[in-house]
Amino acid sequence: MTDAVQPQVIPSWRRLYDGKVIPVATVLIALLILWLAGAVYMNSPQLIDQYKRGNVEWTFGKLVRDSWSMERPILPAPQQIVVELDKTVLDKKITSKRSLVYHAWVTLSSTLLGFAFGTILGILLAVGIVHIQTLDRSLMPWIIASQTVPILAIAPMIIVVLGNIGLTGLVPKALISMYLCFFPITIGMVKGLRSPDVLQLDLMKTYSASAAQVFWKLRIPASIPFLFTSLKVAIAISLVGAIVAELPTGAIEGLGARLLAGSYYGQTIQIWSALTVASLLGMLLVWAVALSEKLVLSRMGGQAA
């Protein structure tokens, strides 16, 4: 015999549990503990070595404290990163070259420009592939091959060549970022523009609609969910591309330059805080795309992607 399972008001903690807040927090806390332990594990050999050479008396407590506050740790403790972020994000004027906000802004601008270029290129390629049989047959393998070329390797040459024809500053960086991020958009849009089924296309045919009408009234709306899925992937890649592109431009400014400078001087904490800002920026960008996706899709009837 089955007894009734009564529906009831869902308490708010339950909603947090079923939502993302508590799970993410739990995983984060678990990671934090792992991280702290890892910091002790990875940093202590060097410390013990130092103690020995300096003949310092040490206890486990001291070891733990010291491994969380080394100047050049192998793995910095999270609080060290927080302190560094506090110094470089909150304390500095955002126009200062020592402010991470300034560097994040530099990276963000080439990210966004590259993302815009990549989106345009990606969509144009997809439109070509879907509408022109010859492009469909000839282009795809080369688009895939293009992504197997290690961009970091040719980035310096691209920068030099572009510099030679008078393109410097933002544009070369954006072009490198574009090179990386157009790919998922092309793939997604080809899928999306081809997603209308035979029936939906036949319907248009019975209205004897023109190719342009089929494109704007059927293919484009049908591809929107695919477009956004790709855009979310692409914007993260575009950020990575912008950071990569900063290295061969002389690594003057931007998060990539910070990463490199930190790496050059063995400033682990600086690397990690630049990485943290980069990841947060990436998440923010993905989130922004997801938000616009929600808005657009809800206007389009809220169909799932």
Next chain:
Amino acid sequence: MSEASSKAVIEIENLDLVFQTADTPVHALADIDLTVNAGDFVSFIGPSGCGKTTLMRVIADLEKPTGGHISVNGMTPEEARQKRAYGYVFQAPALYPWRTVEKNIRLPLEIMGLSGDEQKARAARNLAMVNLEGFEKKFPWQLSGGMQQRVSIARALSVEPDLLLMDEPFGALDEITRDHLNEQLLNLWDTTKKTVIFVTHSIPEAVFLSSKIVVMSPRPGKIIDIIESSLPRVRNLDIRETPEFLEISHRVREGLRSGHSYDD
């Protein structure tokens, strides 16, 4: 089999259609001869896979025959399609999920370039016809399967074509709703003098609606019987109990049975 061709809307002679597939070719239609006159209500009936949909698609120029002749309004099907000579109701609703009910109905009207006011008026009128007033702003997934199918009927009607092609439009509906829409359709046909071509699996439905019933059999798809209905043009549901009705039904069933093979 052909009749006074002055009023003929559709003339099909000796039509053949073979699908080339990866392995073996499929002979979907063979030796089809059929004339449909203005104001006819023609039903195609036959087992699954006998080519009803294919024949309808040939008329609509969605499929090219591999042999024989066909004319629609005296033109090739392609010209007729380009003149927007017909409205087509597909076997599935085929609504665009990103458009509201109203916007879906307005889609063909937009494409034809009608004015906004005219579009609105026609959408409202045809939604009423299928009993869906008040659902204008809903999206397709917010409707049940039957309601979606009714929207797609309204969409085809809004084009106001003289020729209406309907492929199992009522398949997804329960019996009561179906009866209701059958009456409405018959009424529409009678008042507007449209020509209707209709596919169904249901013998009573075919007999109730049609002025002419085309019975088909598969492999290859061909016509095995064409029955001119002796029922009056104006009918109501009660006619289904009359002996004439039962007699026609019987003839259709016999035709179906004779053309049936059990391997599908």
Next chain:
Amino acid sequence: MSEASSKAVIEIENLDLVFQTADTPVHALADIDLTVNAGDFVSFIGPSGCGKTTLMRVIADLEKPTGGHISVNGMTPEEARQKRAYGYVFQAPALYPWRTVEKNIRLPLEIMGLSGDEQKARAARNLAMVNLEGFEKKFPWQLSGGMQQRVSIARALSVEPDLLLMDEPFGALDEITRDHLNEQLLNLWDTTKKTVIFVTHSIPEAVFLSSKIVVMSPRPGKIIDIIESSLPRVRNLDIRETPEFLEISHRVREGLRSGHSYDD
């Protein structure tokens, strides 16, 4: 309404089911009382959305009721399911596209851990039952919709359950094939003394097959009539012309009509 519970396979009392959805809760089943005895052939009929599928799913322990009691073979539905007390034919074929027809039929048998030989034998037997010999090695997407549905019937039969739950198994088939399978099913039911619960939209089908017809109405889904059939257990298709048959049909139609509302 309940009867001698000694032979009862399914006993439902006062059953209620409310779906919690994002906006408003849906009252899918209300106050259901029903007893199914061993050897019964019970049909559920009613308009779209009246809860036929839901009720069947409750019996199969695929849905938990929110109120009332239900027992299957004297156990909770969950225990019955774990004992593999029934075979279920879904409204859609639900075949796995990466398995051949034969492998699809053997799926439940593999899960039950039967020997390979036994699996083979049962698959062959049941494929024959639905007239699909020779299609063993085909993949589901190489078959027409009707053939797929027949494979799914063969799969359910291969489990050889005493209780067979069938949700519109013949919906996708044309009338002739349907008639044929109706006869086969009736024959199977008669010879193996199985208990069958059957959902359909078709009044003649319900009347032809059932020993008991349950008429339902929507919003909330409830039972409005239970008709015990006076037809003999062994029937053939001709019985559809008899007055008793028409009378029962009439009663079902009346029930349906009374429970129908036009807003769907």
Next chain:
Amino acid sequence: MKKHDYVLIEFLFLTVVSFAVPVGQVEGVSVYWWFDSAALILVLASLGIGFFHLVRGRDGLAAGLLVALGTVLGTLAPLQLIGSIETGEILNLGYRVFLVAPGLWIYVIALGLLAWRAMTLLSKVADGNRLIALAIPALFGVWLLYLWQVITTGLGIPSVLLPSPGQIGDAISNNGSTLYADFYQTVVKSVLSGFAFGCGSGFLVAVLVDRVPFMQRGLLPLGSLVSAVPIVGIAPIMVMWFGFDWESKAAVIVVMTFFPMLINTLAGLQATSHIEKDLMRSYAASYWQTLLFLRLPNAMPFIFNALKINSTLAMIGAIVAEFFGTPIVGMGFRISTEVGRMNVDIVWATIAVAAVVGSLFYGILALLERRVTFWHASYRRAK
């Protein structure tokens, strides 16, 4: 109604125009096509074939092959000229370089149109013909390489900036053993192990986490966090942690490939429809039976998706990670070192190897995918 073939007409027009202007200089004096009889014959051959096809205007395999032949003959003409006469140096002349040999460049553009026509003709007959279906992208690739060759040599681009395909080819054949050693270090040691470990662990974690929705909701947002971490940031850290040999490169690859696999596998495991799961429930199948019989087969298209994405990520990851400390072998090492040594041809040779290996890797996975998920809607035709 016959439509005019404007592409071909344009080709003929441009080719004729190229006769009216210089195609290069010899000791400062402009010369024309008839300066070099071999080149002249080749140009005239392409012109003739183009004209013949325009007049006949028929489609089909033979026509496609004929136009392709015309293109190939035509492409030899500029190559012939560039070797023997001056066509300008871009670093000295800037955009004025195009005034040295305008006829040459106009003809190259014209050839582009002819090549396009050849590809469109072949595309029309490519359905069902595997050889031609492969030939079209190959033709396109050859055309790109050809353009590269003509532009680098014709415009005198210094090879330290961009070597020509010919020079790259020479570099490949002259440095075979080095390139093989690099391939072994980077692909066999780093990429394969990192790829296997990253994809494997992503898959396993997905299967485990799938049972715990709580963990899923916690892990997935972190996925987007990690996917935004640039490799140039991870690589130095991994070198610090795992040493400078291949282990650190594999670790970078693991970090890069783990989350795509996790996310895709999870999505795949959840892609089963209600009815399919209900079927399993009605058989009282155990969790593992459901996994094995239903959810894993169903997840295969997703898993292959991740494998394909990861294959390109793995190649790039290994190469980039080698920029940050390595033993003195490996493709990334070679690229970063030879740029500094001005051996740009070896750099491109290595890039070419990387691209070929990467594309092969991808291709093999795509073939395997076809085999395993033959049943998926995207692979079956009709019905």
Next chain:
Amino acid sequence: ADELTLQLKWVTQAQFAGYYVAKDKGFYDEVDLDVTIKPGGPDVAPAQVIAGGGADVVVDWMPAALATREKGVPLVNISQVFSRSGMMLTCRKDMGVETPEDFKGKTLGVWFFGNEYPFLSWMDKLKYKTEGADADIKVLKQGFNVDPLLQKQAACVSTMTYNEYWQVIDGGLTPAELTVFPYEDQGVATLEDGLYVMEKSLEDEAMKDKLARFIKASMKGWKYAIENTDEAAEIVLENDATGAQTEKHQKRMMAEIAKLIDTENLGKLNEESYNRTVNILLAGDSKLVISKEPEGAFTQEIWERAQK
């Protein structure tokens, strides 16, 4: 003012103080020049930049410049700023390295990207094989920092007297725990930071004049930097767009840089040093860097003009 672009070999740091000082103090303005200074980085090959027309003058090391010249990019030295080499191999005593004989079987960190030539010549001189399965020493392509030494992944790493050596010290090792092998002491020192232009620039009289003015102002900047090391370091810091450099480190670097520069005939290429560099690179049978005596790889003409 005439425009001129200078490509540095590495990121903005006191190693290039002279140019930043000259710009900051208006020395370039005085000679009517508008100089753009492009910082370098790990992936920037100055020779490639100048070959691509991205700069008029580059700062580079002589071995790389000579090797590039052989590859067909005709670089010419117009001024040699650093007279001594600052390169060293820094090793840990606790890993058993006291003399060059101890290198055998050890892992040594080396910079590549054209900076490996002096090292390879040295190893060649010591008859150590560095490549292949039977290599005597294991060479590691050192990244941007000295971590491999601090973490004992390598017994020795390459360091500059003015930069990485101090990172080792900051990393917690004391000078007593280290063995250093300055290339100068090992007789394998090659010339480092010098100014190079393309041969073509020297064919044009106006360009030559511009370059002479550039050398003149730059050397004035270097002189000022050497006399005011702390102020020079601050000017460098102001010009560092990454904001990652520290004051302590740059001041120390500036002081060390000053030791590498002869203030007498500041910027003049010493032909003896040039010949020594060439001989070191040509020594051994490996012909790793250059295969024949270079010709026209330097000119004193510009420097001399700059003295007027």
